[in-house]
Amino acid sequence: MERYVLHAAKTLIEDTFEVSSPSEVLFKHSFNIYPGSPMPIIYNEEQGRSISTGIWGINDSASDEAITEIAKSKLQSDHSELKPCIIPASGFYMWKQSVNDRLPFYVRMLSQEVLGFAGMYKVTESSEGKTNIQFAVITKASNVLLQPLGPTMPLILEPDHYSDWLEGQHQPLLTKFYKDTDLIPDLAVYRVPDLVNDPSENSRALIQAIPKRRDDD
Template identity: 25%
Template sequence: MCGRFTQHLSWSEIHRLAGLIGRPRNLPPRFNIAPTTSVEVIRPAAEGGAELVPMRWGLVPSWWKKPFKELPATFNARAETVAEKPMFRSAFKSRRCVIPASGFYEWTGAPGSKTPHYFTAPSGEPLAFAALWEPGTHPETGEPLVSTTIVVGPANGWMACFHDRMPVILGWRDAEAWMRGEDPSALLKPPPEDALREWVVSTRVNRAGSGDDDPDLISPAAASPAPPAEALP
């Protein structure tokens, strides 16, 4: 699963990694992104290259007409069924994108006493989540709405001690092939064992919607070993 992640990104870095076009803009740091909020998404641009677009996290199919409260959870799409599920198959066929993430959270332990962990690249470089996007209209207001979902698959061996699922993390060199290629299914695989680092963080992150701009949320908790300096923002 991937139910919470961070984006503290610079335009210049994402431009370098993804070949963005368009005018640079400030990207406010986000340290506790929850489903249904807006996230930054990289998608193919009509004139070539890629563009960075804000989208609702939680895909809303263009044919969905019922109220949001009846929409099932669509912030993740399972890699094993994404090509067949009615919610996602059209987007998987022709609207693939990448969500740049500074890191993501996962929890371990029993209900009521879960421990939050933060995962990020050892180099500090943004992660590239395989994702899908969908154009449409808000089912209740009729206003234009663009939405997205993160593709998740089985955990690699290293991640399995924390959770049995994880986001599909692409190498940046594979981002173009994912978004425009003819065989996207070939990229739906776990990342290398050394793709991530982890440390325990404060339970403050459990409160979705609180402290979205607080970098202390990703600081190591007192009992957690400190990550290498290059992994911190």
């Protein structure tokens, strides 16, 4: 996954994932999130479920796909530095690959205003002793609806599975979700402006549907 969007209200995110935070900046709307961006993630701590800022990208070298392969093949105990998290999102972008100039599309779920992407996170410490959180999005093979746009999509957790994922029961869930490539959830997919190709652009205009302009859109 290359980019995603989060523009849900603070109260909705807190209610959906059963977390709370006094921070307002943590819930700032962003319509063009790319690797390296600081974004909220949900994870378990000893005192319970928590929400904090993490940086999208682990070690600046391990891709989401690489972390996905680790999660698929190993249990959490085998990679104790990687732990499960949930990434709140409103939707995500995909680019149609079958044309010379890639066409951007926005994907969102009709029945849920805020989604939970399955993820893994890692806590690091800088040379100055500052603690940082890095995260990756778990991806899976695209379902039949999204296959024309790309081979992979983020793994969208069902709300009933949030607790199991955060409590480390991710292996059975991965087995289940990787088998469900033919299932099509209630997704809306539509063409959006080419402005999304510029990471410096960040406005609601990026997720506004535009009409087809040519036969291969």
